[in-house]
Amino acid sequence: MSHHNIRNLTTLVALRNTEVERLQTELAEKESLRERYQKNLERLTGLYTNSGPSGVLHPALAGNCGDFKQAVMQMADNHRLDLHMHEADMAVSQQALNTAWAKREVLGKVLSKQQKVVLQQQNTQERKQHDELATQLWMRGQK
Numbered sequence: 001m002s003h004h005n006i007r008n009l010t011t012l013v014a015l016r017n018t019e020v021e022r023l024q025t026e027l028a029e030k031e032s033l034r035e036r037y038q039k040n041l042e043r044l045t046g047l048y049t050n051s052g053p054s055g056v057l058h059p060a061l062a063g064n065c066g067d068f069k070q071a072v073m074q075m076a077d078n079h080r081l082d083l084h085m086h087e088a089d090m091a092v093s094q095q096a097l098n099t100a101w102a103k104r105e106v107l108g109k110v111l112s113k114q115q116k117v118v119l120q121q122q123n124t125q126e127r128k129q130h131d132e133l134a135t136q137l138w139m140r141g142q143k
Helices: 003-049 059-142
Strands: none
Touching: 003 059
16 A cells, blocks of 8 residues: 555545534534523423413403413424424434544544555565665675
């Protein structure tokens, strides 16, 4: 394997590294959004549970309070649905990250193995050259 091929493998590993970093950043952003969804759901739930009973109020106020609770509950349900969709998207992103990481690891192992092969070839070639030089010197000494 030549130095050119090792350079190409190194470039591929670097590209896979960049892809993994990009996917990690994307997943971190999605995690942040998921946390915001959860906090908003907690706030919405608090709004309709803490608004008090609407049956003890004046009929006009009771109607408004009931409408408010229903609107907030509907908004919370929509938010919950959005959160579930977002979590499904996060699962897909996590799978893509796992796949990219595995590809990077495989390429890294191939690169490491090829580097060892080239180093062994170089060492063998150097030993051969040293042996030839030693043989030549010995032959000259015998004359």
